[in-house]
Amino acid sequence: MADLDAFRAETRAWLEANCPPEMRQPVRDDDDVYWGGRNATFKNDAQRAWFEACRDKGYTVPAWPKEYGGAGLTPPEAKVLREEMARIGARPPLSSFGIWMLGPALLHFGTEQQKLHFLNQIARGEIRWCQGYSEPGSGSDLVSLQTFGEDKGDHWIVNGQKIWTSYADKADWIFCLVRTDKANKYQGITFMLFDMESTGVATKPILLISGNSPFCETFFDDVKVPKSYGDGIPAYVGEINRGWDVAKYLLGHEREMISGADSSERGAGIGATLTRQAGGELDPVLRAELAMFDVDALAFSAMGEKFLDEVKVGKAHPAYSNMMKYAGTELNKRRHELVMSAGGSTALEWDSEETRGGAAPRAWLRTKANSIEGGTSEVMLNVVAKRILELPGA
Amino acid sequence: MPLYHTDDQAMLAETAQQFMGEEGAIAKQLRKWRDQGCKDGFGHDLWKQMAEMGFTGLLVPETDGGLGMGHVEAGIVLEEIGRNLTPSPFLTSSVMAATALASASDEARGRWLPGLVSGESVFAVAIDEGAKHRPERIATRAERSGNGFKLSGKKDFVVHGASADMIVVAARTSGADNDEGGVTLFAVPKDAAGLGHNSVRLVDSSMASHLTLDGVELDGDAVIGEVDGGREVLGRVLDAGRVGAAAEGVGVARGAMDRTVEYLKQRKQFGRLIGEFQALQHRAAHLYSEVEIARAVVIKAQQLLDAGAENASLMASVAKAKVGKAAGLAVKEGVQMHGGIGMTDEYDIGLYMKRDRALAEFMGDVYYHADRVARLSGY
Numbered sequence: 001m002a003d004l005d006a007f008r009a010e011t012r013a014w015l016e017a018n019c020p021p022e023m024r025q026p027v028r029d030d031d032d033v034y035w036g037g038r039n040a041t042f043k044n045d046a047q048r049a050w051f052e053a054c055r056d057k058g059y060t061v062p063a064w065p066k067e068y069g070g071a072g073l074t075p076p077e078a079k080v081l082r083e084e085m086a087r088i089g090a091r092p093p094l095s096s097f098g099i100w101m102l103g104p105a106l107l108h109f110g111t112e113q114q115k116l117h118f119l120n121q122i123a124r125g126e127i128r129w130c131q132g133y134s135e136p137g138s139g140s141d142l143v144s145l146q147t148f149g150e151d152k153g154d155h156w157i158v159n160g161q162k163i164w165t166s167y168a169d170k171a172d173w174i175f176c177l178v179r180t181d182k183a184n185k186y187q188g189i190t191f192m193l194f195d196m197e198s199t200g201v202a203t204k205p206i207l208l209i210s211g212n213s214p215f216c217e218t219f220f221d222d223v224k225v226p227k228s229y230g231d232g233i234p235a236y237v238g239e240i241n242r243g244w245d246v247a248k249y250l251l252g253h254e255r256e257m258i259s260g261a262d263s264s265e266r267g268a269g270i271g272a273t274l275t276r277q278a279g280g281e282l283d284p285v286l287r288a289e290l291a292m293f294d295v296d297a298l299a300f301s302a303m304g305e306k307f308l309d310e311v312k313v314g315k316a317h318p319a320y321s322n323m324m325k326y327a328g329t330e331l332n333k334r335r336h337e338l339v340m341s342a343g344g345s346t347a348l349e350w351d352s353e354e355t356r357g358g359a360a361p362r363a364w365l366r367t368k369a370n371s372i373e374g375g376t377s378e379v380m381l382n383v384v385a386k387r388i389l390e391l392p393g394a
Numbered sequence: 395m396p397l398y399h400t401d402d403q404a405m406l407a408e409t410a411q412q413f414m415g416e417e418g419a420i421a422k423q424l425r426k427w428r429d430q431g432c433k434d435g436f437g438h439d440l441w442k443q444m445a446e447m448g449f450t451g452l453l454v455p456e457t458d459g460g461l462g463m464g465h466v467e468a469g470i471v472l473e474e475i476g477r478n479l480t481p482s483p484f485l486t487s488s489v490m491a492a493t494a495l496a497s498a499s500d501e502a503r504g505r506w507l508p509g510l511v512s513g514e515s516v517f518a519v520a521i522d523e524g525a526k527h528r529p530e531r532i533a534t535r536a537e538r539s540g541n542g543f544k545l546s547g548k549k550d551f552v553v554h555g556a557s558a559d560m561i562v563v564a565a566r567t568s569g570a571d572n573d574e575g576g577v578t579l580f581a582v583p584k585d586a587a588g589l590g591h592n593s594v595r596l597v598d599s600s601m602a603s604h605l606t607l608d609g610v611e612l613d614g615d616a617v618i619g620e621v622d623g624g625r626e627v628l629g630r631v632l633d634a635g636r637v638g639a640a641a642e643g644v645g646v647a648r649g650a651m652d653r654t655v656e657y658l659k660q661r662k663q664f665g666r667l668i669g670e671f672q673a674l675q676h677r678a679a680h681l682y683s684e685v686e687i688a689r690a691v692v693i694k695a696q697q698l699l700d701a702g703a704e705n706a707s708l709m710a711s712v713a714k715a716k717v718g719k720a721a722g723l724a725v726k727e728g729v730q731m732h733g734g735i736g737m738t739d740e741y742d743i744g745l746y747m748k749r750d751r752a753l754a755e756f757m758g759d760v761y762y763h764a765d766r767v768a769r770l771s772g773y
């Protein structure tokens with residue numbers, strides 16, 4: 001306890017000294033987020049300073065071991081850091097599919113050399129990753145995927161198509177599910193890592209209803225993927241043909257991230273802010289809905305905290321992340337419906353300067369994907385019904 | 395504080411679960427007393443057993459003969475009470491009255507607490523004046539008289555009022571009905587002259603009183619805390635009651651949900667177990683999520699109360715409101731998914747619906763607490 005108090009004081013002082021005031025504002029749009037990667041540029045000096053300070057301290061991935069680029073914090077210390085960052089409203093220094101998804105899978109399934117090689121690059125924001133799971137015919141039924149890797153001895157030749165690959169056009173590398181055995185549905189998928197600049201990889205952006213196009217169709221035409229990147233550094237995670245286990249493990253982390261369990265913003269009430277923005281008065285029925293929402297949001301933030309606490313000590317049911325994903329994303333959609341209602345006609349403006357290019361309506365539309373990406377709400381409910389409640393049938 | 399039980403708390407939970415599951419079970423307590431038309435609505439023998447287990451004095455300081463534990467521990471017992479629909483004066487006596495008495499004089503503590511710890515005494519708390527919870531307004535008057543006070547007014551929804559040896563009464567020693575200040579808490583013994591009860595059975599078979607205070611004479615040492623300065627103590631009593639009722643509500647929700655999920659695994663229609671129908675699976679899974687979230691915020695609120703944290707009161711209201719929503723859903727879905735059998739007295743699921751309704755009103759309903767969340771958040 002005393003140690004933790006000392007750590008808190010130390011953390012507070014470090015944040016005070018290193019987190020610039022500009023980095024203590026809520027993230028408003030994509031521009032405010034630093035994703036790292038080969039072609040990354042910083043929006044401003046504050047963003048760079050904050051990222052570099054965190055990187056040097058291991059705070060882009062505070063709970064990872066030091067040898068992999070983390071700070072080696074214990075779970076209670078990591079929680080203190082999270083709380084202290086939330087207290088000052090600090091932005092995440094680095095957003096990265098490498099941190100949220102691939103990293104945990106490598107920590108769990110990777111070889112030592114592989115971890116040293118990839119995790120450090122992820123922690124330092126050097127490689128920007130994308131996720132090649134979904135295919136046009138394989139969404140919720142992901143295991144039906146068809147992209148095929150033909151075994152050529154020391155490499156595979158990969159052919160097929162992926163879809164909904166977020167930021168495929170901006171990513172340096174892809175972690176990708178590829179069928180390597182056509183006879184085996186579950187035990188015929190390999191979890192591969194390869195460079196998006198490989199010959200035969202092409203991407204084509206998909207325009208979304210939010211007017212943005214963060215995702216792509218991704219095409220593989222005779223892409224040569226080596227089986228190894230050096231001594232003890234296989235180009236796949238886990239074992240060949242056993243990538244489904246890795247994929248499922250990773251999806252657990254992806255869901256945790258999308259659920260917003262870890263985000264102070266998603267757990268906070270919005271009634272007070274929206275009422276202030278509306279000039280202090282909202283229709284009483286809307287006020288009542290906001291109050292009901294705040295009850296749910298504050299309760300969900302307690303759930304997020306409990307979930308993370310339990311995950312850290314292995315007390316959480318493996319399917320808990322499905323429940324969190326379901327509840328968190330449905331809540332976030334409701335949040336943005338209320339933001340739109342309280343905002344009135346201002347919230348309809350699509351590209352005015354005052355509304356930062358229509359940030360509110362674009363965000364509202366974006367949230368509709370929350371209950372689709374990473375597995376739909378219906379699929380989450382199926383999993384909860386079967387794995388937690390153990391209800392019978394299919 | 396991580397949001398799960400420590401090893402000691404987990405041990406207490408196991409003990410409470412076993413005890414309530416056996417001694418406090420629905421057939422052994424709720425149905426028995428209900429079918430006998432018991433005037434208390436609960437069994438004194440069980441109350442004494444709870445004392446032997448150490449439950450009655452959980453929140454009483456060790457220096458007063460109790461265990462000196464916190465709201466997390468009290469909540470553990472309450473959740474099992476809720477799960478088994480065990481009728482008992484635990485919430486009113488061991489949680490709310492005990493919280494009030496923590497601010498009482500040495501004499502008052504010496505007079506009342508030993509009986510609570512030993513399970514000889516039962517206490518009630520009289521706050522509401524009207525059908526809805528509105529503690530901001532207190533009209534019951536307490537006038538100085540000799541070296542004591544004279545109380546006049548009426549109180550409603552005083553749970554276990556007629557069974558109680560002592561009732562904690564919130565009255566006004568100065569100011570207007572809606573004033574923040576001027577409130578004082580009194581420990582009113584059951585034999586006080588001028589105290590009248592109209593005791594009624596509620597939908598869940600528990601007993602509550604409409605209390606009349608017709609010039610009830612009290613000594614000066616009946617005052618709990620400061621004269622005119624009772625709001626703060628009352629606030630603590632209310633928060634304890636809210637978080638306690640929320641913990642019990644989580645138990646009710648889980649009890650109803652578990653029974654329902656079990657039923658889905660047994661009942662066959664259309665040649666299949668009804669639990670195979672996705673329409674029901676999704677509703678059950680949604681219900682599970684809501685109950686888990688409610689459970690999380692209850693533990694959060696309990697920990698904040700125990701730590702005396704600044705936002706404890708806000709979280710107490712969040713907890714009461716969230717549990718109100720989740721438990722309400724659990725009992726309604728429970729009855730519906732049981733089909734026709736859920737409407738019968740023989741099946742327990744209907745008893746959960748009745749208990750939920752009474753708990754939902756106790757210490758403020760969803761609407762009251764959602765509104766309070768808004769006000770405390772500044773809108």
Ligand SMILES: Cc1cc2nc3c(=O)[nH]c(=O)nc-3n(C[C@H](O)[C@H](O)[C@H](O)COP(=O)(O)OP(=O)(O)OC[C@H]3O[C@@H](n4cnc5c(N)ncnc54)[C@H](O)[C@@H]3O)c2cc1C
Nearest residue numbers: 131132133134139140164165166369372373374375376378
């Ligand atoms: C913003 C966003 C980002 C994404 N990013 C990526 C990415 O980076 N990489 C990647 O690989 N993929 C990504 N995806 C794809 C995502 O994982 C899929 O969209 C998702 O798994 C759903 O698949 P689908 O779109 O094919 O829908 P379908 O599977 O066709 O589902 C259609 C509807 O049917 C319902 N349904 C399907 N099966 C069942 C069932 N058994 N029971 C009940 N209902 C069912 C679904 O719930 C849904 O409502 C992203 C998607 C979005 C929206």
Ligand SMILES: Cc1cc2nc3c(=O)[nH]c(=O)nc-3n(C[C@H](O)[C@H](O)[C@H](O)COP(=O)(O)OP(=O)(O)OC[C@H]3O[C@@H](n4cnc5c(N)ncnc54)[C@H](O)[C@@H]3O)c2cc1C
Nearest residue numbers: 661662663664668671672673674730731732733734735737
């Ligand atoms: C007050 C009352 C009065 C009644 N009066 C009469 C009367 O006068 N005469 C008479 O003959 N009957 C009467 N009934 C019986 C009534 O018609 C049945 O209760 C009703 O048809 C439901 O059947 P069940 O109770 O067996 O429920 P079940 O069929 O066992 O259903 C249990 C649950 O499973 C759900 N379920 C079942 N199948 C499916 C499915 N395929 N997909 C999704 N969900 C499913 C149901 O909706 C329900 O939620 C009465 C019932 C009540 C409660």
